[in-house]
Amino acid sequence: MNDNSLTNQQTDRRGFLRATAMAVATSLAANGFAEEKTPTSSTPPGGFDLPVIPDVTWDKAPCRFCGTGCHVMVGVKDGRIVAVTGDRQAEVNKGLLCVKGYHTGLILYGNDRLKTPLLRKNGKLEPVSWDEAINVIAKRIHGAPERFAIYGSGQWTIPEGYAANKFIKGGLSNNHIDPNARLCMASAVTGYISTYGVDEPYNCYDDLDHCDVLILWGNNFAEMHPVLFSRVVDRRLRGEKVVLVDLTTRRTRTSQQADHVMIMQPQSDMAIANGIARELLVRDAWSKDFVNKHCNFRGPGQPATLMGEAISFEQYRAELDEYTPEMVSKLSGLSLKQLGVLFDLFANPKLKITSLWCMGMNQHTQGTAINNLVHGVHLLSGHWGKKGDGPQSLTGQPSACGTVREVGTLAHALPGDLRVDDARHREIAEKLWHVPAGRINPKPGYHTVLMWEKFCTSSTEPGGIDTIWVQVTNPGQSLPNTHKLFDAKAQHPEKFLIVSDVYPTATTELADLVLPSAMWVEKNGVYGNSERRTQQWNRMVDPPGEARDDAWQTIAVAHRLMELGHPGMNDGEGRFLFHQADASGSELPIWDWATYRTTNMDERLYEEYRPFTAFKHKQVAPYQELVKAHGLRWPVVQSADGTWKETRYRFIEGEDSFVEPRKGFQFYHSVTKDDKALIWFRPYVAPPEMPDAEYPYWLDTGRVLEHWHTGTMTMRVPQLRRAMPGAYVEISREDAVRLDVKTGDNVKLATRRGELVITAWVDGRASCSPGHLFVPFFDERKLINRLTLDAHCPFSKEPDYKKCAARLTKVT
Amino acid sequence: MWISSFVVTLTEDIAHREAVIEALRSIPSFTVGDLPTPSRVPVVVEVDDSQQSRFWYDWVEQLPGVVKVDVAFVSCDENDRETMSLADAAEVESAR
Ligand code: SF4
Numbered sequence: 081m082n083d084n085s086l087t088n089q090q091t092d093r094r095g096f097l098r099a100t101a102m103a104v105a106t107s108l109a110a111n112g113f114a115e116e117k118t119p120t121s122s123t124p125p126g127g128f129d130l131p132v133i134p135d136v137t138w139d140k141a142p143c144r145f146c147g148t149g150c151h152v153m154v155g156v157k158d159g160r161i162v163a164v165t166g167d168r169q170a171e172v173n174k175g176l177l178c179v180k181g182y183h184t185g186l187i188l189y190g191n192d193r194l195k196t197p198l199l200r201k202n203g204k205l206e207p208v209s210w211d212e213a214i215n216v217i218a219k220r221i222h223g224a225p226e227r228f229a230i231y232g233s234g235q236w237t238i239p240e241g242y243a244a245n246k247f248i249k250g251g252l253s254n255n256h257i258d259p260n261a262r263l264c265m266a267s268a269v270t271g272y273i274s275t276y277g278v279d280e281p282y283n284c285y286d287d288l289d290h291c292d293v294l295i296l297w298g299n300n301f302a303e304m305h306p307v308l309f310s311r312v313v314d315r316r317l318r319g320e321k322v323v324l325v326d327l328t329t330r331r332t333r334t335s336q337q338a339d340h341v342m343i344m345q346p347q348s349d350m351a352i353a354n355g356i357a358r359e360l361l362v363r364d365a366w367s368k369d370f371v372n373k374h375c376n377f378r379g380p381g382q383p384a385t386l387m388g389e390a391i392s393f394e395q396y397r398a399e400l401d402e403y404t405p406e407m408v409s410k411l412s413g414l415s416l417k418q419l420g421v422l423f424d425l426f427a428n429p430k431l432k433i434t435s436l437w438c439m440g441m442n443q444h445t446q447g448t449a450i451n452n453l454v455h456g457v458h459l460l461s462g463h464w465g466k467k468g469d470g471p472q473s474l475t476g477q478p479s480a481c482g483t484v485r486e487v488g489t490l491a492h493a494l495p496g497d498l499r500v501d502d503a504r505h506r507e508i509a510e511k512l513w514h515v516p517a518g519r520i521n522p523k524p525g526y527h528t529v530l531m532w533e534k535f536c537t538s539s540t541e542p543g544g545i546d547t548i549w550v551q552v553t554n555p556g557q558s559l560p561n562t563h564k565l566f567d568a569k570a571q572h573p574e575k576f577l578i579v580s581d582v583y584p585t586a587t588t589e590l591a592d593l594v595l596p597s598a599m600w601v602e603k604n605g606v607y608g609n610s611e612r613r614t615q616q617w618n619r620m621v622d623p624p625g626e627a628r629d630d631a632w633q634t635i636a637v638a639h640r641l642m643e644l645g646h647p648g649m650n651d652g653e654g655r656f657l658f659h660q661a662d663a664s665g666s667e668l669p670i671w672d673w674a675t676y677r678t679t680n681m682d683e684r685l686y687e688e689y690r691p692f693t694a695f696k697h698k699q700v701a702p703y704q705e706l707v708k709a710h711g712l713r714w715p716v717v718q719s720a721d722g723t724w725k726e727t728r729y730r731f732i733e734g735e736d737s738f739v740e741p742r743k744g745f746q747f748y749h750s751v752t753k754d755d756k757a758l759i760w761f762r763p764y765v766a767p768p769e770m771p772d773a774e775y776p777y778w779l780d781t782g783r784v785l786e787h788w789h790t791g792t793m794t795m796r797v798p799q800l801r802r803a804m805p806g807a808y809v810e811i812s813r814e815d816a817v818r819l820d821v822k823t824g825d826n827v828k829l830a831t832r833r834g835e836l837v838i839t840a841w842v843d844g845r846a847s848c849s850p851g852h853l854f855v856p857f858f859d860e861r862k863l864i865n866r867l868t869l870d871a872h873c874p875f876s877k878e879p880d881y882k883k884c885a886a887r888l889t890k891v892t
Numbered sequence: 893m894w895i896s897s898f899v900v901t902l903t904e905d906i907a908h909r910e911a912v913i914e915a916l917r918s919i920p921s922f923t924v925g926d927l928p929t930p931s932r933v934p935v936v937v938e939v940d941d942s943q944q945s946r947f948w949y950d951w952v953e954q955l956p957g958v959v960k961v962d963v964a965f966v967s968c969d970e971n972d973r974e975t976m977s978l979a980d981a982a983e984v985e986s987a988r
Contacts, residue, residue, distance in 0.1 A: 105925060162967060
């Protein structure tokens with residue numbers, strides 16, 4: 081080919097891509113989120129208007145990042161990702177992506193991908209074979225299975241999490257498995273369970289298309305769930321009235337669009353919620369009919385417990401009595417006028433009010449309580465159960481719902497929202513796993529904070545943890561108080577840390593064995609997003625070097641343990657715990673990488689898991705239905721004509737097939753066994769650490785638009801890293817003047833747990849109030865979690881990353 | 893070659909809208925499409941250097957009158973693909 085023809089070809093290709101890009105954008109600009117399509121199994125992912133680019137094949141996948149669960153179409157050429165576009169038929173995002181989703185394809189190609197297993201020898205990580213790596217792990221576990229733990233993730237796919245859960249709970253009879261999602265949404269779980277008797281939102285993103293009022297409880301919606309935020313902005317641009325209330329501790333990009341920005345004092349959300357409930361009673365504006373038919377009242381009990389104790393309506397009213405507008409105003413810093421806006425909204429039965437929250441309410445030492453209270457104001461006011469009218473939590477990770485809450489990878493749980501401490505639930509799980517009765521340990525394992533505390537202290541103590549296997553997460557950067565909960569591992573050479581990951585991280589720094597993992601579309605996968613939507617994708621490209629799927633790693637170790645004679649690695653019939661047969665009934669050696677790779681183990685593991693989901697009415701769709709769809713929201717039930725129907729709203733007659741006729745609403749997993757939800761009183765409790773003379777600032781931590789969590793993936797994408805290259809401390813103009821600090825100056829930030837020299841950003845991207853500081857946690861060169869607090873909610877065990885006391889000094 | 897397309901959502905303010913469209917049209921690497929609705933503009937961005945792609949995204953986002961920028965499509969050729977490791981951090985810091 082001569083130079084001219086090459087140039088012509090490039091020009092043609094460029095013109096072609098330009099036309100394609102314009103066609104996609106024009107179509108999206110024309111439609112926005114306006115259309116409301118009903119998903120069917122027959123609409124192909126990507127729709128009928130997928131860009132046709134020579135030599136590029138397209139397939140669907142959920143975005144790798146946040147819990148929104150946008151659908152992308154991935155274009156592959158010669159074994160590499162060359163194009164990404166939003167899936168226009170996907171209800172979640174209707175073809176739009178945020179700036180992170182836009183760069184998803186590049187996360188595979190950072191130039192320091194882990195490609196071979198590495199074992200620490202004489203202090204240095206050195207390449208070893210997979211065989212040696214698997215042997216090392218199996219022997220380590222075989223020596224002390226009860227002192228082994230798995231630390232997983234809301235980024236695990238459903239089959240990966242299921243395999244790890246079955247391995248440890250159904251194989252090792254050990255429940256020491258917990259995910260990083262403990263750090264982000266455990267309070268939402270305990271909030272749902274103690275309010276409705278069962279976990280996960282009853283509603284879905286459709287509420288954003290119908291609400292008149294959107295209240296964001298400590299939730300920077302514009303940056304953290306940008307595509308969902310677009311749905312609301314789009315409605316406003318179409319001329320629809322949607323009142324946006326931003327209840328927040330700092331001004332953010334969300335505040336820029338809000339009608340009411342209410343800057344509250346940290347932790348005062350509890351007082352505000354109680355104040356709203358009191359005012360509804362004072363005004364006699366509570367929904368008597370709804371409450372009398374569908375709710376009971378609950379108080380925390382003495383001492384306070386997760387399920388509390390029944391109280392009467394009169395007791396409830398008396399408990400709320402002290403939360404006068406004046407008292408709430410004093411605690412929260414909101415004016416009486418601002419509180420009046422909230423009171424008026426909830427007292428108006430004609431409005432449809434959606435409340436959303438994420439980390440602000442969950443990463444909270446009273447996380448369960450504030451979740452209870454926000455559900456409570458909706459139930460009490462009757463703003464519950466109509467489209468656009470109800471409370472809904474969001475998740476930060478793509479499968480925090482699917483893999484953690486539904487697969488039950490929490491230390492107390494079993495798949496399908498079952499529990500290890502319930503004999504009937506254990507019996508169900510043992511039968512489905514074909515393991516002998518009594519195999520599952522009835523004692524819940526260690527939650528995240530306790531697991532790492534046990535790992536970072538002397539191993540001679542009974543109940544200690546000697547070995548942790550980390551998959552798909554980076555605790556060395558994301559655990560709170562990391563000096564105590566992670567860095568202290570360095571003082572205990574007898575401890576052994578195994579890390580499966582795709583890039584070197586703060587966690588691999590201390591690892592004794594590092595396993596290279598396949599990521600995202602390098603493997604098959606299934607995720608479950610924030611609105612109960614289960615999403616499937618296929619492997620599209622090969623992982624680099626010797627990187628392998630996490631589920632294979634788990635199965636290979638299980639098989640090696642069986643060879644070493646561990647009895648738990650056999651099922652009740654003496655077969656391998658993960659036994660699989662081919663069409664002729666012969667055993668498939670899925671522990672062998674070549675066999676695993678040519679078998680769709682995702683489908684097999686998912687279909688094995690699926691029966692668990694029937695026990696709590698969370699029926700997920702068959703795998704082959706997911707293959708055809710853009711994700712389906714459970715419970716997915718089969719109609720008489722054989723088609724599968726998803727559920728947008730649970731507990732509501734006409735929407736949820738499990739609600740009995742003429743019931744209207746039915747909380748069929750009710751705590752009180754009478755089909756009623758609970759309206760809780762929980763008192764305001766001050767935070768465990770507050771600013772004082774020595775540490776006079778509030779320190780808040782969190783995320784930024786460009787980076788996802790600890791930045792392991794997004795910091796490898798040049799465009800994202802250049803846009804937000806490093807962490808900073810956001811400081812108010814008033815404090816900056818007082819401390820003589822300018823943007824770009826180095827400052828020393830200290831808490832009772834550690835200190836950090838970091839760059840100041842006066843007013844920052846957002847804007848802190850005087851006395852408040854904010855630091856994002858994405859930057860592994862500025863480990864802010866060495867400073868954060870590991871105090872946690874007594875019920876959810878979720879730590880509070882949003883508030884501790886800090887000191888700031890200028891570095892001269 | 894890095895080709896992407898954005899949907900730029902504009903405020904209701906007519907003066908702002910016109911100013912934004914004019915600004916978008918003034919950039920040689922942008923192609924502004926027909927406006928199917930007054931509040932949303934399809935834009936194709938063609939740049940040779942992948943760094944510029946993100947630069948222009950940020951530039952559009954901060955224009956007065958722009959409510960938000962959503963991404964519709966992105967295509968990059970293998971030759972233009974730039975990769976990074978965390979070890980490159982010093983270089984990024986100095987480039988800041
Ligand atoms: S909003 Fe979340 S899921 Fe959607 S494209 Fe952005 S990061 Fe991905």
